[in-house]
Amino acid sequence: MTDTAHNQDAIGADTSLLLVDDDKPFLHRLARAMEARGFSVTMAESVQDGIANVRHNPPAYAVVDLKLGDGNGLDVIEEIRKCRSDTHMIVLTGYGNIASAVNAVKLGAIDYLSKPADADDIFGALTRHAGEKAPVPENPMSADRVRWEHIQRVYEMCDRNVSETARRLNMHRRTLQRILAKRAPR
Structure with missing residues (x-):
């Protein structure tokens, strides 16, 4: 089975992915990487744009930065959950703490990754099945x-x-x- 076919099996029929991050270079790199893995990507650079995209077309998958220029990415997560209950959501942050991780999970995020996270980590988290545990990192940061x-x-x-x-x-x-x-x- 080719990588593309394997990715398509992991993603499913609805390939819509919303990426919300105010770091433009990171956002565009991640969008290209996710498109190469079979997703149909929509990008937003703010909470306001993210919420507008969700209301227009609720995605099957979402990767949302926690801290955005105009507010908190959890507002986007909350809106996604109101519009679509089966969305696989990942929260990214450079400002990780336990309280915000717990809050993200309570709002429906399936994983919480610290930046810098690479495209493989994000893809793995998005396509992980319910109850499947994330692998322990081989070389955790000191x-x-x-x-x-x-x-x-x-x-x-x-x-x-x-x-x-x-x-x-x-x-x-x-x-x-x-x-x-x-x-x-x-």
């Missing part, structure tokens, strides 16, 4: 790497402004500069 990734996300969110990043992280500016000057831990 605590130092998780901390470094978080600092990098906040730094980018602050448009690479060291002073603002240090303020948001409640960290001394010089300490932050030393961390940013080092290589990423493994």
Whole structure:
């Protein structure tokens, strides 16, 4: 069986996929990757666009970023659940915490992935059957790497402004500069 045929079997007849993320480069890369795997992709860059797309054509699958420029991605998840009860939904976030993961699952998300998640992880989570457990990662990130990734996300969110990043992280500016000057831990 070819990869395309296998993907089509995993997806099913309704291939509609809504991607909601305000990171344009990531959104477009993920859209191309999901189209290559057999999905019919619709993209939205905000909560408002996501909700409008859901109301127009509720998708069979959805990948929604938790933190969007105009609000919370959980609002999109909630709207999807109102319009269609069988949608397979994944929440992506760079700002993971247990409370938001629990909330996403309560609203109907089937999985919760931290960024950076690759297309294979997302495809696997979308097509996983009910009750099937996610595989344990072969090389989980170290605590130092998780901390470094978080600092990098906040730094980018602050448009690479060291002073603002240090303020948001409640960290001394010089300490932050030393961390940013080092290589990423493994």
